[in-house]
Amino acid sequence: MLDHDIVAFIQSGVSITLAACAPGRLPSMSRGFACKPVDGEAIGIILPRTQAAEALDNIRLTGRVAVAFTQPTTNRTTQLKGTDARITTFDPADEPLIRKHIEEFVPEVVALGTPEELVHALLSYQPEDLVMVVFTPSSGFDQTPGPKAGQPLPATL
Amino acid sequence: MTPRLDTLRDCLEGVIPGHIVTCDPAGVPNVAFLSQAEYVDNEHLALSYQFFNTTRRNVLAGSPVRLLLTSHLTARQYRLSLQYLRTETAGPLFERMKAKLAGIAAHSGMTGIFRLLGADIYRVLDIVPVPGGCISPPPPAVNCLNALRRSTERLSGCANLECLLEKAVDCLEKEFGFSHLMLLMHDEARGCLFTLASRGYAQSGIGSEIPVGSGLIGICARERSPIRIGFMTSEYAYGRTVRDGLAAEGQLDALETAIPLPGLPNAASQMAIPIVAGDRLLGVIYVESLADLHFDYDEEDALVVFAAQLGLAMQHHQMTDDAPDETPVAERPAMPPEGAPLTVRYFAANDSIFVDDDYLIKGVAGAILWALLNDFTQRGRTTFTNKGLRVDSRIRLPGASDNLEARLVLLQRRLAERNAGIAIGKTGRGRFTLTVERPLTLVES
Missing domain, CATH: 3.30.450.40 (GAF domain)
Structure with missing residues (x-):
């Protein structure tokens, strides 16, 4: 089980990046647009199919996934990994999650000098292009730069 | 068409961190944020190595490497495939990256944590634009x-x-x-x-x-x-x-x-x-x-x-x-300077010169000025050549790489800034004149 703090953190205005690997170890990645808990123990990452096409192919082949969450203003970073990833259709009822994510992400990067207009362009999407990758975190790591970087999260399974 | 690396260098300024993804030998993917990437040439990119982490372990274990770079000017994203070649821990590229990383660290509150251990050099195998939204870049401040x-x-x-x-x-x-x-x-x-x-x-x-x-x-x-x-x-x-x-x-x-x-x-x-x-x-x-x-x-x-x-x-x-004009400039007899006398003090220990107790200059430029002023007061001399200075034993120029002409420009500017009534000015190739507007008292300490 992820603790409440981690669950809240990964749903806040963090940058989300998902990675998957082909069977020959060639990795691929995509930005994620929002994150939500699914059925208690799993989490879902909402991302654009066109940007994530290669990563989605890899997930279909291996089920393995790694997702990093970073808060730009503090560099706090958490990475969750899973082996049971699957692709599900995007539920339009989840669209407010994306809007909330962008709303909370904008001040994080505007504080570092990135124009708001650019963030909106970066996270622009067509709802019909979205999918959700669902996985159960089997390991998690604190990757905040510093002495504790790379340590397993005490709260993960 | 594959974009050239030199057309997407704005992605490498460290404003929006890049993402680096790797895979361990068991097939487990890993994502990390990239503090800094430096353009080397169109086939090579250097990434900062700061910590021995999962990324580095995977790279050293032969993982293929992908980057996701984002332009802070347009929001365009690019996916790069890289092949690790080597790590440099000293030299020009390392120092360039170390300095830039210090700035990035300060900007992101990571001073003292981001420390460059090496510049990892990668071959760029492929660059693919990622579909997505973008904006027009701001116009450059200068062409x-x-x-x-x-x-x-x-x-x-x-x-x-x-x-x-x-x-x-x-x-x-x-x-x-x-x-x-x-x-x-x-x-x-x-x-x-x-x-x-x-x-x-x-x-x-x-x-x-x-x-x-x-x-x-x-x-x-x-x-x-x-x-x-x-x-x-x-x-x-x-x-x-x-x-x-x-x-x-x-x-x-x-x-x-x-x-x-x-x-x-x-x-x-x-x-x-x-x-x-x-x-x-x-x-x-x-x-x-x-x-x-x-x-x-x-x-x-x-x-x-x-x-x-x-x-x-x-x-x-x-x-x-260094090769003066053949025709020397006719030396005009200097009019005896008038007005309140100017005391020029010279300290031989470091060739420093003070004009009316105000510091002017030291080193080779000081030695040059002292020789000129002595020639002026003793012999009324006002024209000089670079060639003459080079063989002047009072000046002790440090050999062929002496930068003499630049030192004369320095001396000329220091004198002009002080406006003390002493000036030098070029009169031709390898030639210059000394102008003294007030009576001089030279004191050697």
């Missing part, structure tokens, strides 16, 4: 290529080193639009750089010195490599590092410290470009700004070309100034 063209035309019209250096500074200010800049010359024998000209500071700082290897300018000189920082970092703060460097190396006595260094105390953006001709370092161009990310790769490129041209022209003028 670098046109600034370079206009500067080239202006520099080519100079007949001597003095004119060349004056024009160079003028081009940096007016053509390139740099508001705060310095031109420093290399003193090879003493291992330092001296400020010959500056623009945009309350005090010109002409004559102030920096040891090679100290601060951003000194490291640029030592490595003969351009160095550019986009964010304020105390690690490379101009005045402080130089002062610390001097104290640490015990050079405070040997170097010019009476003339304060120019420089913005809170510069956010800094760029230093070496001026090199053949295998010799001739000087450094330094520009700075209070704004973040004020200088980009294109401006760095343009200044590197500008400095290369300036270096060749400087070398040419220094050689021709």
Whole structure:
């Protein structure tokens, strides 16, 4: 089980990046647009199919996934990994999650000098292009730069 | 069509961190954030190695590497495939990245945590644009290529080193639009750089010195490599590092410290470009700004070309100034100066000169002035040649790489700044005159 703090953190205005690997170890990645808990123990990452096409192919082949969450203003970073990833259709009822994510992400990067207009362009999407990758975190790591970087999260399974 | 790496260098400025993904031998993917990536050439990219982490373990275990880069100007994203080649832990590329990383660390609150252990060099195998939204980039503040063209035309019209250096500074200010800049010359024998000209500071700082290897300018000189920082970092703060460097190396006595260094105390953006001709370092161009990310790769490129041209022209003028015109300028009998006498005091220990108790200059330029003033008071001499100075045993020039012409320009400027009634001015190739407007009293201590 992820603790409440981690669950809240990964749903806040963090940058989300998902990675998957082909069977020959060639990795691929995509930005994620929002994150939500699914059925208690799993989490879902909402991302654009066109940007994530290669990563989605890899997930279909291996089920393995790694997702990093970073808060730009503090560099706090958490990475969750899973082996049971699957692709599900995007539920339009989840669209407010994306809007909330962008709303909370904008001040994080505007504080570092990135124009708001650019963030909106970066996270622009067509709802019909979205999918959700669902996985159960089997390991998690604190990757905040510093002495504790790379340590397993005490709260993960 | 695959984009060329040199067309997406704005993604490498460290504003929006890149993502690096790898895979371990068991097939487990890993994502990490990239503090810094540096353009090497169109086939090579250097990534900062700061920690021994999962990414590094995976890379050393032969993982293919992918990057996701994002432009902070357009939001365009690119996916790059890389192949790890080697790690450099010293040298020009390492120092460039170390300085830039210090700025990025300060900007992201990671000072003391981000520390460059190595520059990992990768071959770029593939670049693929990622579909997605983007915006138009803001228009550039200056058209670098046109600034370079206009500067080239202006520099080519100079007949001597003095004119060349004056024009160079003028081009940096007016053509390139740099508001705060310095031109420093290399003193090879003493291992330092001296400020010959500056623009945009309350005090010109002409004559102030920096040891090679100290601060951003000194490291640029030592490595003969351009160095550019986009964010304020105390690690490379101009005045402080130089002062610390001097104290640490015990050079405070040997170097010019009476003339304060120019420089913005809170510069956010800094760029230093070496001026090199053949295998010799001739000087450094330094520009700075209070704004973040004020200088980009294109401006760095343009200044590197500008400095290369300036270096060749400087070398040419220094050689021709050593061969004086055949026809000497007729020496006019000097009118005896009138007015209140001027006391010029000379300290032989470090060749320093004080005019009416105010410090003027020391070192080779001080020795030159003392010889000129002695010849003037003893023999009424007012015209001199570079060639004559070279064989003058009182001056002790440090051999062929003496930068004599640049030292004369320095002396001329220091005298003009002080407006003390003593001046030197060029009268032809390798020739100059001394003008003294007040009676002199020379005192040697």
